[in-house]
Each structure stands twice: as structure tokens, then as C-alpha cells.
Amino acid sequence: MSPEQPDALYTLLDQNGAARVTEPPTLSLIVPAYNEAEVLDELHRRLTAVIGGLGVTAEVIYVNDGSRDATLDILYRLRAADPRVAVLNLSRNFGKEIAMTAGLDHSRGEATVIIDADLQDPPELIPELMARWSQxxxxxxxxxxxxxxxxxxxxxxxxxxxxxxxxxxxxxxxxxxxxxx
Incomplete structure (x- = not known):
């Protein structure tokens, strides 16, 4: 099975196309994405900066919700460049709620943050969310x-x-x- 042609509802693979197995992180970021090719690089840059400032281990689970643009290709590129990235690829567009649920099903962090890919909500708020969780x-x-x-x-x-x-x-x-x- 190639990552481009999943035979199941979703696939979660590491950068080599194998099942992802690592120690559970402190933080799981879940990012549902539908046709978000234009903003993914900027989003990932900002998420990376935020994660770097937190001082915790993290995973970023991007959930491609059946996008018809270059979203999936960009997510695979991000995954190849960043070992913290995992990609869930839904076989078709199921909607944001199903994409979030799929991400939650695969998150392993002690804390989980769901953030939209469209940058409508700033990733820079994540430290404040984590501070409250730490309380x-x-x-x-x-x-x-x-x-x-x-x-x-x-x-x-x-x-x-x-x-x-x-x-x-x-x-x-x-x-x-x-x-x-």
C-alpha cells in the first residue's frame, strides 16, 4: 500500500511510510485540513516556533480531510522534513468533526490541542492554553x-x-x- 492510495478510512504513517511508533509526547496538536495548500507552510512554521518555545515533546497530527488541492502532497513533504509530524489521510471529505475525531483517536499526548489549518485562530495562543492545562x-x-x-x-x-x-x-x-x- 502506498501512502498516496490508502485502502482504509485513514492511514497514519511515519516519514518512511511505516507505522509510527515513538514515546508518547507531552503535547499532541491535531490539525484538520481541507484544501489548505496555500497556508500549510506558514502554519507549520508558526506551529514549529510555538512548540520550540514550550520546552515539551510534541507531535503534530495533520488530518487531510479528502482535499482536492495539493494539501496531501504538502503534508507528506512536512512529514519528511519534521519527525514530529504524522499524517492521517481520510479517503474522502468526511467533514471537520470526523477529521478531528480521527486525530483524537491517534493522538498520544498528555494534552491535546485542536487547531484549524486556515490560521483563523493563532497558534501563538497554544502556550496560554498549555499554561492553564499545567495549572x-x-x-x-x-x-x-x-x-x-x-x-x-x-x-x-x-x-x-x-x-x-x-x-x-x-x-x-x-x-x-x-x-x-
Whole structure:
């Protein structure tokens, strides 16, 4: 089986095309990506800078959600250049939630951060998220103070996910409010 032609829902391979086996890292970054070829190099540059400043071991799991542009080729190139990178390749576009779930299924870190590939949310917030996690919070998330330009449906979708989760879980939460970027 070649990495370009997965025969399963997804494949998780190291830079040599073999199953990835290393010690579990402190931090897993999960990055769902759909047709994000134009921003991946900049995203990875910024993620690398953030990881370098944290002083922890990390893995970056990019989840290609059936992209039709050069996203997968770029992810393979990033994986070849950076041993912290793993690539999950979904066999077709399943949507962001399935891509996030696939990444979570394969994350091995003590802490996991999910970040969109489109740079809508700045990777430079990750140290603040990790600081709150280090204080003992089970769940840390950031919320933009302003969600200008987003549809009412998208705002409701976010609220319909986060509020019920708060209500049914017994986790300690830290919420970080950030300005829109």
C-alpha cells in the first residue's frame, strides 16, 4: 500500500511510510485540513516556533480531510522534513468533526490541542492554553470575543457543542477569551 492510495478510512504513517511508533509526547496538536495548500507552510512554521518555545515533546497530527488541492502532497513533504509530524489521510471529505475525531483517536499526548489549518485562530495562543492545562484544568479552550463575519448558524453550532458538554461532564474548565484575529 502506498501512502498516496490508502485502502482504509485513514492511514497514519511515519516519514518512511511505516507505522509510527515513538514515546508518547507531552503535547499532541491535531490539525484538520481541507484544501489548505496555500497556508500549510506558514502554519507549520508558526506551529514549529510555538512548540520550540514550550520546552515539551510534541507531535503534530495533520488530518487531510479528502482535499482536492495539493494539501496531501504538502503534508507528506512536512512529514519528511519534521519527525514530529504524522499524517492521517481520510479517503474522502468526511467533514471537520470526523477529521478531528480521527486525530483524537491517534493522538498520544498528555494534552491535546485542536487547531484549524486556515490560521483563523493563532497558534501563538497554544502556550496560554498549555499554561492553564499545567495549572490542573482538564479542559481548556479559547473563545473569540467577537465572531464577526460568521453566520448565525456557525455561532449556534459552536454553542450547541460546548454548552451541553459543560453540563454533562465533571471536568474542570478554563476558558480564555481572545480578540478576533
Amino acid at each position: 490542573g484544568y482538564d479542559v481548556v479552550y479559547a473563545t473569540r470575543l467577537s465572531r464577526e463575519g460568521e453566520s448565525v448558524l456557525k455561532k449556534l453550532k459552536f454553542l450547541s457543542f460546548i454548552q451541553p458538554y459543560h453540563n454533562i461532564s465533571n471536568h474542570e474548565y478554563a476558558r480564555i477569551l481572545v480578540k478576533a484575529y
